[in-house]
Amino acid sequence: MEHLFGRFYFDFSPTYVGCGLICPHIVNCSVLFGAVISWGFLWPFISTRAGDWYPPDLGTNDFKVSIKAIWNSSTKQQNLPVTKDSSESQVEQQKRDAVFLKDSIPTWFAASGYVVLVAISMATMPLIFPPLKWYLVLCAYIIAPALAFCNSYGTGLTDWSLASTYGKIGLFIIASLVGTNGGVLAGLAACGVMMSIVATAADLMQDFKTDYLTLSSAKSMFVSQLVGTAMGCIIAPLTFWMFWTPDSPYKAPYAVIYREMAILGVEGFSELPKHCLALCCGFFALALVLNLIRDWAPSKVSRFVPIPMAMAVPFYIGAYFAIDMFVGTVILFVWERVNKKDAEDYAGAVASGLICGDGIWTILSAILSILRIDPPICMYFGGS
Template sequence: MNYDEASEILLVKKKRDEVFLKDRIPLGFAVSGYVGLAAISTATIPLIFPPLKWYFVLCSYFIAPALAFCNSYGTGLTDWSLASTYGKIGLFIIASVVGSDGGVIAGLAACGVMMSIVSTAADLMQDFKTGYLTLSSAKSMFVSQLVGTAMGCIIAPLTFYLFWSAFDIGDPNGPYKAPYAVIFREMAILGIEGFAELPKHCLALCYGFFVAALIVNLLRDITPPKISQFIPIPMAMAVPFYIGAYFAIDMFVGTVILFVWERINRKDADDYAGAVASGLICGDGIWTIPSAILSILRINPPICMYFKPALAS
């Protein structure tokens, strides 16, 4: 890197710092807003979830800023939010404190409170990071976050009601199994009852697969690329166990398409694969809305494919 290039980089960085720090968010506004939201939540959440007492909500709001800082800092470095991990801390603690009399509901509600605070901080960090790179005002990014949050308070419940009315949410044989609902509920029960509630040999299997995942990841890191590319990623292998095999089938089809595309035109595949994948994922998600509407209106598809064994006559 020559002197001119280094000077240009420094000028760009200086410009970004100047634009980003020009419109700072007043500390008093941030603190007063957080205190106001804490007061509203402390008063209303116990009315919705009676087992979660007001002092548990207040304690969650006292602890959450430290966890939110850690999560937002880590998200800014790695683009990976661990909001669910911090939420599990509140889940286990509150569920164990409340006990068998409402501990599951209290733990899940506390987990939701903690996750909403921590994940919002991480999302805001991502917005600030994007604003810094695109020479956008920090205040405008914060206002956009507020607008999006306000819209989410209306759209999210309506979307949930739409899905809840149209589909059998939680059906293990249906398209919307809600696996995380089962997982978090079991974790709340585990926080109350302890490891004794786990199925037989469950911990042994967990320990075994934990060690196996470490070994597989180690092999991927120490083997040459020609060999490591054929070693599966444990995280990717675990995903279908959580949300069902249909996800693995979708990913396999996408991988085959990308593989063929790279063989035909690698440059175009490298340039447009992300955009094509995003479009497919977005389209698949958007289709659930008309699908839910058709289900509510009791409109059945003209053809149905059935892949289970035929019933004996």
């Protein structure tokens, strides 16, 4: 693997190639476009401003990495047009709609369940985390649905959930509101609440999408989700104690990072790198402009306009998966030109095989690692 610009490289991952086969061409191209802008130009340019825009002694994995999430979050909260798949016949689509909607959950039931959860959280969380007052819990639950929609839409586009990024919004807001009198603890607790809501919504959307495609029962899946959530209420606290013990062998490096972000929220944003707000506003405006063009321009023009939501993902996590996904879309593009019918029928099966095979290999790789068995050969491409 060759790091061209920071994290601009590819690792021949079958999983991401498979995702490229499934995702629409415009999504894959948008992801690659965002990777080129961020890791090809923007971050290398920012790195040359060390000592001017930010302290020069920060490492590549230092806390400044989390600053990217701040302006990324601002560019990911826009309403985007949905890409429709015209390859499926009308009859098949009507059948899928009928099966999926047969088990639809009434709106009043969903709203009532959310209200009950809000009430329970407002009553219990201040007892566990005293600085997190009940009205702050209420604010977190009011903000979370809008962020959950954004994350669910982005996950549907790219198969990548950025729940942690959206959770940082709650962290900074609540920590700054509480201030020095318990703001760190309150911000971290609010971050956990919002991350749970946002991540669960994205997972639920992915499962519902699977139900729709496989003609399965959405209600059965939802009940299974409830059972799993109930189990998590018991298993998660027990797992937490594995990390809470001072002499625990399991490290939690992100705990330090999130604590530093909470301290930043308490102390204010005066210590942020120079031009942070300008970059945030600039990319926010760019996202609005691109969405307006996609919504109002003729289809022959709008279909070539990149999707800001998909562009934003490489800014945060790196460009490595963007190239792999683009390889997948190139394979699908050529396949469609050679035999469009076979591409429509078998692309999903090929992608599933690549993703599942790569996932199963991680189990074997973990076993080999535990047994301390090293690969017989390691290949590396170095720069000239």
